[in-house]
Amino acid sequence: MITEVGTKSLTLVQAVNDALRxxxxxREDVIVLGExxxxxxxxxxxxxxxxxxxxxxxxxxxxxSEAGFTGAAIGMALGGFRPVVxxxxxxxxxxxxxxxxxxxxxxxxxxxxxxxxxxxIRAPYGAGVRAPEIHSDSTEAxxxxxxxxxxxxxxxxxxxxxxxxxAIEDPDPVLFLEPMRSYRAFREDVSExxxxxxxxxxxxxxxxxxxxxxxxxxxxxxxxKAAEEAEKKGIDADVIDxxxxxxxxxxxxxxxxxxxxxAVIVQEAHxxxxxxxxxxxxxxxxxFFYQHAPVERVTGFDVPVPFFAYEDDYLPxxxxxxxxxxxxxxx
Amino acid sequence: MELNxxxxxxxxxxxxxxxxxxxxxxxxxxxxxxxxxxxxxRTFDRKCVSLQRQGRIGTYVPYEGQEACQxxxxxALRDGDWMFPTYRDxxxxxxxxxxxxTTLLYWKGxxxxxxxxxxxxxxxxxxxxxxxxxxxxxxxxxxxWKGTNNAVIVYFGDGxxxxxxxxxxxxxxxxxxxxxxxxxxxxxYAISVPITRQMKTKTIAQKALAYDIPGLRIDGNxxxxxxxxxxxxxxxxxxxxxxxxxxxxxxxxxAHTTSDDPSRYxxxxxxxxxxxxxxxxxxxxxxxxxxxxxxxxxxxxxQAEVDAEIEQAVAEMERYPKADASDMFxxxxxxxxxxIAEQKEAYLQWKRGMAR
Numbered sequence: 001m002i003t004e005v006g007t008k009s010l011t012l013v014q015a016v017n018d019a020l021r022x023x024x025x026x027r028e029d030v031i032v033l034g035e036x037x038x039x040x041x042x043x044x045x046x047x048x049x050x051x052x053x054x055x056x057x058x059x060x061x062x063x064x065s066e067a068g069f070t071g072a073a074i075g076m077a078l079g080g081f082r083p084v085v086x087x088x089x090x091x092x093x094x095x096x097x098x099x100x101x102x103x104x105x106x107x108x109x110x111x112x113x114x115x116x117x118x119x120x121i122r123a124p125y126g127a128g129v130r131a132p133e134i135h136s137d138s139t140e141a142x143x144x145x146x147x148x149x150x151x152x153x154x155x156x157x158x159x160x161x162x163x164x165x166x167a168i169e170d171p172d173p174v175l176f177l178e179p180m181r182s183y184r185a186f187r188e189d190v191s192e193x194x195x196x197x198x199x200x201x202x203x204x205x206x207x208x209x210x211x212x213x214x215x216x217x218x219x220x221x222x223x224x225k226a227a228e229e230a231e232k233k234g235i236d237a238d239v240i241d242x243x244x245x246x247x248x249x250x251x252x253x254x255x256x257x258x259x260x261x262x263a264v265i266v267q268e269a270h271x272x273x274x275x276x277x278x279x280x281x282x283x284x285x286x287x288f289f290y291q292h293a294p295v296e297r298v299t300g301f302d303v304p305v306p307f308f309a310y311e312d313d314y315l316p317x318x319x320x321x322x323x324x325x326x327x328x329x330x331x
Numbered sequence: 332m333e334l335n336x337x338x339x340x341x342x343x344x345x346x347x348x349x350x351x352x353x354x355x356x357x358x359x360x361x362x363x364x365x366x367x368x369x370x371x372x373r374t375f376d377r378k379c380v381s382l383q384r385q386g387r388i389g390t391y392v393p394y395e396g397q398e399a400c401q402x403x404x405x406x407a408l409r410d411g412d413w414m415f416p417t418y419r420d421x422x423x424x425x426x427x428x429x430x431x432x433t434t435l436l437y438w439k440g441x442x443x444x445x446x447x448x449x450x451x452x453x454x455x456x457x458x459x460x461x462x463x464x465x466x467x468x469x470x471x472x473x474x475x476w477k478g479t480n481n482a483v484i485v486y487f488g489d490g491x492x493x494x495x496x497x498x499x500x501x502x503x504x505x506x507x508x509x510x511x512x513x514x515x516x517x518x519x520y521a522i523s524v525p526i527t528r529q530m531k532t533k534t535i536a537q538k539a540l541a542y543d544i545p546g547l548r549i550d551g552n553x554x555x556x557x558x559x560x561x562x563x564x565x566x567x568x569x570x571x572x573x574x575x576x577x578x579x580x581x582x583x584x585x586a587h588t589t590s591d592d593p594s595r596y597x598x599x600x601x602x603x604x605x606x607x608x609x610x611x612x613x614x615x616x617x618x619x620x621x622x623x624x625x626x627x628x629x630x631x632x633x634q635a636e637v638d639a640e641i642e643q644a645v646a647e648m649e650r651y652p653k654a655d656a657s658d659m660f661x662x663x664x665x666x667x668x669x670x671i672a673e674q675k676e677a678y679l680q681w682k683r684g685m686a687r
Contacts, residue, residue: 065465065499067465068465068468068499068500069465070465071465071466071468071500072465072472072503074465074466074469075415075470075473077469078413078452078454078466078469078473079413079473079474080477099462102459103457107455108662108663108665109662109663110445111445111446112446112658113665114447116665150664150668171664248670
């Protein structure tokens with residue numbers, strides 16, 4: 001849905017900024033709020049320049065209170081606005097969990113659609129940038145488990161922009177997870193102007209017939225590196241970027257694993273209760289009899305995301321993914 | 332500090348006006364309206380306790396004793412205002428326009444009970460404690476930014492002041508000078524825990540000082556004090572004066588819910604004593620008697636009309652078609668996700684098969 005031609009080369013965080021600017025310009029009901037989003041332009045500069053362009057009625061520095069401003073944003077959404085809230089790091093979202101779980105995610109359901117909460121919660125997530133403790137969580141499964149909210153997680157600048165615009169236009173709450181490790185890791189040509197990417201649709205980063213590698217967010221580049229290494233060994237991998245974590249793109253998963261008969265799921269988060277298990281369930285439900293090998297999961301461990309001195313050991317690496325690929329190929 | 336926040340009355344326990352500046356505004360028609368709403372909310376509450384005992388509704392949260400708080404504050408609202416209630420504030424919700432049938436459906440476990448009448452911004456009751464306060468602050472900001480004159484009222488109890496969301500809501504509202512009235516019903520118990528275990532402060536109103544907003548302590552069993560002071564706070568909010576914290580001191584006669592037994596944690600003789608001395612309805616009766624406005628026949632007629640309205644609502648609630656399982660799937664998102672659509676179809680298909 002590209003409305004203008006012309007592209008510019010952007011990082012992921014610049015693409016987020018571009019999406020916010022476009023939506024603030026297009027819709028008067030869009031407001032951006034959170035800690036340091038105004039004058040400071042956000043701790044990652046995701047909201048850089050927006051206060052200057054749109055003023056403090058639209059780009060709002062709030063008190064330092066995740067439950068308070070998320071709750072207030074629910075009230076603003078009820079009152080006709082489309083708030084885009086920034087949680088500085090996903091590891092700080094927990095005070096707001098109750099507001100999201102108990103109110104934002106079930107307002108429509110408990111009022112039979114009379115009230116809705118078109119709220120977007122943006123949160124940088126993930127490890128790998130040597131951040132202080134608690135700044136590196138990837139607890140997406142706490143939210144994919146939560147009925148009534150969609151969870152989106154782009155891996156690239158182009159997708160970040162189109163998905164964020166789609167999230168803002170969505171009539172229901174959306175948690176928008178931004179892989180902070182990928183914020184400035186690479187650039188991509190991004191269409192100028194407004195376009196959306198449908199929530200609930202994954203995409204292929206690579207086509208291959210031997211094995212399916214499924215990843216999202218910061219794990220997509222890891223999966224790609226592993227796939228490139230595998231190719232040198234004559235293994236051709238399909239690499240799927242889920243892009244949306246709830247609702248999952250069942251079709252792209254089923255199509256691929258029915259073709260390859262082998263799957264590896266790469267998840268940054270802890271293993272138990274993680275999204276990889278739901279993906280496994282999708283494979284089981286749609287494609288069990290096509291499988292030549294048990295599905296492998298490459299995940300973080302069931303330990304708190306460690307201090308950064310240990311994060312290289314915690315995070316899935318291309319080498320670990322490659323090992324899993326070779327394992328499923330051995331059947 | 333207690334002395335700085337005395338309990339303000341307009342009508343004292345004997346039914347005498349103690350703030351003469353309100354004398355002229357306490358007209359006979361206004362008093363009759365108040366009385367009717369007080370009787371209606373109390374009768375409804377007693378009916379619900381009885382319906383729960385008979386198994387005709389689920390667990391019920393009674394508010395008997397707190398009617399003046401709820402009626403007085405709700406009558407102070409205008410049509411465009413927002414109401415953010417708790418699960419104990421259906422007296423306020425019904426006074427503001429939510430139907431009795433809708434209220435009964437809520438206690439019958441039906442989502443129809445959360446749908447307000449068209450045009451009335453009554454948010455469904457908050458069941459977790461104090462979470463509605465930041466939301467109310469945000470809704471108030473929304474009205475202010477849209478340039479309307481609408482204000483917001485948000486209800487909460489004494490226990491809620493111990494929650495972080497109490498602070499976050501008041502702080503947010505005061506920073507943004509949001510048009511919201513924080514209406515506290517201090518009934519002095521959070522289930523079994525008395526207020527002395529919630530706070531060291533002697534008043535809740537004094538907490539307003541921390542947010543640099545007006546704080547007021549009123550007699551929550553005085554419907555006129557509640558009505559006039561809430562109306563003044565709302566007016567100030569509409570005119571850019573920002574939020575107000577009102578502490579309405581009251582007492583619930585009965586249990587926290589129909590599932591608990593208050594005699595385990597407090598002496599119920601206190602409730603009996605209060606029924607005779609500080610009851611919100613009795614003092615209006617005493618006042619009307621003093622004014623020569625009391626008419627037994629009229630009072631009987633009010634009671635009869637209220638009884639008939641409640642009976643009709645109960646009948647309507649009980650006539651409602653059986654809850655449809657589709658409903659729990661259909662309203663989660665504007666468009667159901669594939670997981671919900673698949674689960675719904677599979678379940679309903681199985682259920683139809685079982686019914687055969």
